[in-house]
Amino acid sequence: MSSYKQKALFLDRDGVINVDHGYVGKYENFEYVEGIFDVVRKFQNEGYLPVIVTNQSGIARGYYTEKDFHALMARVVEDFSSHGTVNIPVYYCPHHTQGSVKELTIACQCRKPLPGMLHQAAKELDIDLVSSLLIGDSWRDIEAANAAGLTKSYYLSDKPITDEQLSKLRSSHCVSRITRLSEIK
Template structure:
C-alpha cells in the first residue's frame, strides 16, 4: 500500500481568492512545488482533496474545474512533479445548481474523498498525511483514519478544535509550507 500526502487545494496549493474556478485566477502558494517534490522524494503520493462549492453555486462548471486542474498538472509536470490525483466535491446543500445542492459524504469535514482515493489508489490512510488550511480538512483526515496532519493557518488551534479529533491524531500547526518540510 502507498502512503499519501493529501493536500487541500484553495489555501494550500493556491492562494484562496474565493471560488477559484478558472486558471487566470489561480495563484500558487509560495513553496508548494518544492513541498510536493519533497513529499514525493519521501515516497508519498500527492493527492488533492478539495471542496468546490463554486460548482454547486453555479460560479463555474465541473468542466471549468477539470480544465483548470489540467493546466495545474501541466505546471506540476513542468516543475518536476509526477501525476497528482485530484478528488473534488462539487456539492453544497445551499447551491443554486439543483443536482449539486445535496448533502453528501464527500464534502469535508466528511472523509469521503479520502476514503475513495484510498480504495482507488491503494492508499494506507493510517500512514498518510493531510495538509489543510481549514479545520474541516483536519476533521476529515481524522475521520478517515489519518493520524498526522498539518494545519496551515495564522490562527491558533482552539481547545474546541482539539477536542473534535481523536487523541491519536497528531496535528502540527504551521504558518507556511516551509515549516511542513521541517516536520515531515
Template sequence: MNPTVKKTRALFLDRDGVINVDKGYVYQFEQFDFVDGIFELLLRFQKAGYLPVVVTNQSGIARGMYEVSDFKHLMNKVQEVFTSKGIVDVPVYFCPHHPDQGDGKFTVECQCRKPKAGMFYDAVAELNIDVENSIMIGDSWRDIVAAQTASVSKHYFLRGKPIPQNADMTNVDIVEGLNEIQP
C-alpha cells in the same frame, strides 16, 4: 485487494489556501496563483515516497459559478505546471456539492463535502493508500476533521483561519508556511 501489494503513503492536500492562494471560487488558470513553497513541498514528499493527492470542496459548482468541466480544465493546467517542475501526476478528488446553496443536481447533502471524509475514503480505496502513514495539509479546520475521520495519522494546519475551541488537536501541528512541513 491483495494484502501483499504494498500500499502508498499519501500527502493529502486541500487546494485553495494550500496549493493556490485562496481568492474564493477560483476556476480559471489566470486567477490561479501558486502558494509560495508548494513545488518544493511536493518534491520533498515525492522524494520521500509520498503520493500527493488533492481533496477539495468546490461548492462554486453547486452555486452555478462554474462547471465541472471548468474545474477539470483548470486542474489539467495545474498538472502541466506540476509536470514541468518534475512532480508526478497528482490525483484530484473534489466535491461539487453544497447542502443548501445553489439550485440544481449539486445542491445536496453528500458524504464527500469536508468535514465529511468521503473523498478520503474514495482515494484510499482507489489508490491503495496506507492511510495510517499518510499526512494531511489543510487551511480550514474542516480539512483536519475530514482527515481525522478517515484515520489519516498526521495533520498540518496552516495558520490563518480559526480553530474551534473544542478541536481535537491529536497529531495536529500548526504551521505558518509550507516550508515548515517535512516528511
C-alpha cells in the same frame, strides 16, 4: 501479490496549493502558494503520493462549471509535472446544500469535514490512510483527515488551534499548525 500500500500526501487546494481568492474557477485567477512545489516534491521523494482533495462548492453555486474546473486542474497538474512531481490525482466535491445547480444541491458524504474523498482515494489508489498525512488550511480539512484515520496533519493557518478543536480529534491524530509551507521539515 504485494501487501504494500501507498502512503499519500493529501492536499487541500484553495489556501494550500493556490492563494484562496474565493471560488477560483479559471486558470488566470490561479496563484500558487509560495513553496507548494518544493513541499510536494519533498514528500514525493519520501515515497508519498500527492493527492488533491478539494471542496468546490463554486460548482454547485453556479460560479463555474465542472468543465471549467477540469480545465483548470489539467493545467495545475501540468504545472506540477513541469516542477518534477508525478501526475497528481484530483478528488473534488462539487456539492453544497445551498447551491443553485439543482442536481448538486445535496448533502453528500464527500464534502469535507466528512472523509468521503479520502476514503475514495484510498480505495482507488490503494492508499494506507494511517501512514498518510494531510495539509489543509481549514479545520474542516483536519476533521476529514481525523475521520479518515490519518494520524498526522498540518493546519496551514494564522488562527490558533483551540483546546475544544483538539478535544474532538482522536488521541492518535497529531496536528501541527504552520503559517507557511516552508515550516514543514
